[in-house]
Amino acid sequence: xxxxxxxxxxxxxxxxxxxxxxxxLKSSAVASAAIVSGxxxxxxxxxxxxxxIGFVSPKTGPLAPFxxxxxxxxxxxxxxxxxxxxxxxxTYGLEIIVKxxxxxxxxxxDVASELLLSDEVNLMVVSSTPETTNPVADQCEVNxxxxxxxxxxxxxxFFTRGGQPDKGFDYTYHFFWGLEDVIAVFTEMWxxxxxNKSVGGLFPNDGDGNAWGDENLGFPPVLAxxxxxxxxxxxxxxxxxxxxxxxxxxxxxxxxxxxxxxxPPDFTTFWTQAKQQGFTPKIASVGxxxxxxxxxxxxxxxxxxxxxxxxxTPSHPFSSSLxxxxxxxxxxAYTTETGxxxxxxxxxxxxxxxxxxxxxxxxxxxxxxxxxxxxxAETKLDTIVGPLDWSAGPVKNVAKTPLVGGxxxxxxxxxxxxxxxxNGSAPAIPTGGAFEAIA
Amino acid sequence: MTDMSVEKPGASVSRxxxxxxxxxxxxxxxxxxxxxxxxxxxxxDMRLMVEIFYYLVLAQMWNLLAGYAGLVSIxxxxxxxxxxxxxxxxxxxxxxxxxxxxxVAGVAAAILALPSGALxxxxxxxxxxxxxxxxxxxxxxIFAQVSALGGGSGMSLPTDIxxxxxxxxxxREAVVYWTALGLAVGSVVAVYYLLRxxxxxxxTAIRDxxxxxxxxxVNAWMTKFSIYIIAAFVTGMTGALIFLQKLRxxxxxxxxxxxxxxFVIFMVVIGGIGTIEGPIIGVIVFxxxxxxxADWGSWYLILLGTVAIVVMLKAPKGVWGYVAERWGLxxxxxxxxxxxxxVLDPSRKSRH
Numbered sequence: 176x177x178x179x180x181x182x183x184x185x186x187x188x189x190x191x192x193x194x195x196x197x198x199x200l201k202s203s204a205v206a207s208a209a210i211v212s213g214x215x216x217x218x219x220x221x222x223x224x225x226x227x228i229g230f231v232s233p234k235t236g237p238l239a240p241f242x243x244x245x246x247x248x249x250x251x252x253x254x255x256x257x258x259x260x261x262x263x264x265x266t267y268g269l270e271i272i273v274k275x276x277x278x279x280x281x282x283x284x285d286v287a288s289e290l291l292l293s294d295e296v297n298l299m300v301v302s303s304t305p306e307t308t309n310p311v312a313d314q315c316e317v318n319x320x321x322x323x324x325x326x327x328x329x330x331x332x333f334f335t336r337g338g339q340p341d342k343g344f345d346y347t348y349h350f351f352w353g354l355e356d357v358i359a360v361f362t363e364m365w366x367x368x369x370x371n372k373s374v375g376g377l378f379p380n381d382g383d384g385n386a387w388g389d390e391n392l393g394f395p396p397v398l399a400x401x402x403x404x405x406x407x408x409x410x411x412x413x414x415x416x417x418x419x420x421x422x423x424x425x426x427x428x429x430x431x432x433x434x435x436x437x438x439p440p441d442f443t444t445f446w447t448q449a450k451q452q453g454f455t456p457k458i459a460s461v462g463x464x465x466x467x468x469x470x471x472x473x474x475x476x477x478x479x480x481x482x483x484x485x486x487x488t489p490s491h492p493f494s495s496s497l498x499x500x501x502x503x504x505x506x507x508a509y510t511t512e513t514g515x516x517x518x519x520x521x522x523x524x525x526x527x528x529x530x531x532x533x534x535x536x537x538x539x540x541x542x543x544x545x546x547x548x549x550x551x552a553e554t555k556l557d558t559i560v561g562p563l564d565w566s567a568g569p570v571k572n573v574a575k576t577p578l579v580g581g582x583x584x585x586x587x588x589x590x591x592x593x594x595x596x597x598n599g600s601a602p603a604i605p606t607g608g609a610f611e612a613i614a
Numbered sequence: 615m616t617d618m619s620v621e622k623p624g625a626s627v628s629r630x631x632x633x634x635x636x637x638x639x640x641x642x643x644x645x646x647x648x649x650x651x652x653x654x655x656x657x658x659d660m661r662l663m664v665e666i667f668y669y670l671v672l673a674q675m676w677n678l679l680a681g682y683a684g685l686v687s688i689x690x691x692x693x694x695x696x697x698x699x700x701x702x703x704x705x706x707x708x709x710x711x712x713x714x715x716x717x718v719a720g721v722a723a724a725i726l727a728l729p730s731g732a733l734x735x736x737x738x739x740x741x742x743x744x745x746x747x748x749x750x751x752x753x754x755x756i757f758a759q760v761s762a763l764g765g766g767s768g769m770s771l772p773t774d775i776x777x778x779x780x781x782x783x784x785x786r787e788a789v790v791y792w793t794a795l796g797l798a799v800g801s802v803v804a805v806y807y808l809l810r811x812x813x814x815x816x817x818t819a820i821r822d823x824x825x826x827x828x829x830x831x832v833n834a835w836m837t838k839f840s841i842y843i844i845a846a847f848v849t850g851m852t853g854a855l856i857f858l859q860k861l862r863x864x865x866x867x868x869x870x871x872x873x874x875x876x877f878v879i880f881m882v883v884i885g886g887i888g889t890i891e892g893p894i895i896g897v898i899v900f901x902x903x904x905x906x907x908a909d910w911g912s913w914y915l916i917l918l919g920t921v922a923i924v925v926m927l928k929a930p931k932g933v934w935g936y937v938a939e940r941w942g943l944x945x946x947x948x949x950x951x952x953x954x955x956x957v958l959d960p961s962r963k964s965r966h
Binding site for chain 2: 234235274275279280281282284285286288289292293305306309310313314316317331335336337379380381382384385386410412
């Protein structure tokens with residue numbers, strides 16, 4: 176690969192062509208006008224009577240399945256509000272500006288600051304994995320604009336941002352479940368079957384994997400106290416193509432349970448190789464990888480009875496504070512409109528806007544950042560993902576949502592259906608069957 | 615501009631061109647105008663310009679490597695990442711002021727570039743390119759193992775450290791802006807003078823024929839190695855600046871081949887490789903495209919790819935290469951020109 180070019184374009188000059196300075200000036204004027212308009216494009220003045228909500232989500236890239244339902248949710252929110260917000264008799268325009276993080280934390284920080292500085296949003300909402308929520312929340316914290324985030328367990332959101340439990344953050348608020356919940360759900364599922372209590376752990380070296388595998392705050396101490404033995408072959412890199420080392424370690428330990436928090440392609444690789452190498456545990460409870468039906472479908476029949484944490488289903492007994500629609504209604508509308516099976520982020524994407532609208536409405540002055548922040552901190556709202564209350568959180572700035580566990584089963588309404596089997600931590604959420612071993 | 619023309623009877627060798635003489639005062643005014651941005655630009659504009667400036671520096675450095683030293687590296691993200699992490703190590707663990715940490719980051723990148731360069735320089739052409747990428751991935755994996763830096767999860771820059779840059783938000787933003795402007799202008803000026811020096815002459819000789827240049831006493835290895843270290847130093851400082859603006863670092867963000875090398879190659883190739891003006895044009899083209907099309911999702915990336923293909927087919931020397939060839943322009947000339955007009959046209963006597 177060699178690039179040989181003239182150091183200076185001035186080596187040859189066409190004799191036929193007479194330089195026209197006017198032409199050059201004209202084209203450069205056009206170019207500079209384009210640049211200037213490009214800049215001024217980012218300097219839209221904020222209309223006093225329009226409230227803006229910025230929304231960052233990974234519309235493209237590997238995290239795109241999380242954002243698949245965004246358009247549907249946004250259409251529903253816009254229809255419910257009619258692009259307006261009324262409080263204390265004053266009607267404000269409401270604009271929701273959506274930016275794509277491209278599943279890239281660098282880009283997430285960039286689009287967040289575009290929203291903060293050029294669109295001058297009054298409130299930021301952000302969703303889907305620490306790689307999206309954290310850079311956006313950091314920009315909001317420094318720029319002193321309130322931010323609501325979700326769909327990332329609270330520990331990687333809180334601790335890797337340098338959060339201290341007593342101090343918390345000034346402008347950034349988060350709602351989701353935490354590791355303690357997923358540990359409780361997983362161990363509940365595992366205890367409902369007769370096993371040798373030998374667990375193989377697959378934790379990648381990323382935000383989630385480090386938190387789940389943490390010696391003090393993650394799975395290891397809780398499993399030890401409940402009599403499980405954990406075989407943890409160490410952190411692997413995402414997008415690995417060979418899990419032989421892990422599989423042979425699990426076989427050696429005679430692991431009947433496999434757990435971890437994996438990205439979907441890695442779980443597919445692992446599960447396929449485990450089958451090839453004759454390793455079939457009774458239970459496979461894996462976070463993150465098994466959220467979307469499309470991942471389970473790629474496994475063919477081998478996806479039957481794989482288990483996962485469940486944060487939201489159409490059978491959750493909750494309804495929207497914005498539209499009054501129940502979880503069942505929203506999921507059914509999604510399937511009717513898009514022809515696709517419901518996914519868990521639907522509920523949370525909707526809840527983000529419930530919280531946002533609620534905080535803006537209670538703020539007194541939705542154009543004042545601190546008023547909105549104060550209203551947000553005092554939120555007590557029954558949403559489509561359950562009741563939210565920031566004063567009851569495990570740490571400052573965090574509100575928890577209920578978590579249950581369940582399995583993917585063949586032969587229901589869709590190719591695979593997600594069935595709630597374990598609701599010990601949230602009995603209000605009905606189960607759809609008992610926990611079964613992988614055949 | 616120093617008049618480097620050598621008077622010879624009847625003919626002269628000059629470096630300055632008519633455009634360059636006109637352009638110099640315009641460029642100076644432009645830099646002064648840009649330096650005053652904190653007084654006339656909005657916060658969003660300043661942030662965008664900081665981003666433009668650091669991409670300009672990365673583009674100039676990649677161009678210096680590939681366009682002048684023939685070192686096509688797809689691993690420059692290694693030094694962006696090291697610089698970024700040095701900012702966090704320096705400010706969070708060593709208590710260095712963020713701006714001082716930018717310099718520290720450059721020095722650290724240059725020091726790490728010494729063994730890395732020595733290793734990579736055993737490879738040539740495409741092997742060098744891939745080797746550089748492998749090296750950057752190695753750095754990414756190493757930083758992902760350091761739990762004090764958050765491992766694979768990364769870490770955020772504490773708000774207190776961001777506030778320590780300067781008193782108040784506008785002062786802080788102005789300081790970051792000037793640092794970025796300084797790096798951008800500094801890199802263009804440095805490359806310009808570097809290429810006009812003996813060193814630049816050696817580089818040109820190596821580029822044209824490495825063996826022949828060796829016979830004339832040019833130490834090709836040392837010349838290229840020095841360029842590699844200089845590029846690492848400047849890229850490292852830029853990395854620190856980038857993550858001072860991003861506020862959060864993780865191995866994937868810091869050592870992103872897409873963000874810190876692929877886009878930069880796009881800019882240099884579109885603008886015109888092997889010219890100082892080219893990267894500037896390329897950066898402008900990239901940002902104009904991004905401002906208008908970034909919200910198109912995947913179509914935006916498809917658009918970038920299409921633009922790159924069209925430019926490579928229709929104007930292989932990039933936009934500036936095309937302009938310079940057709941109109942015979944050179945705003946920042948680094949070549950020597952033999953001017954024979956004074957021989958052919960007796961009415962134009964050389965000045966005395």
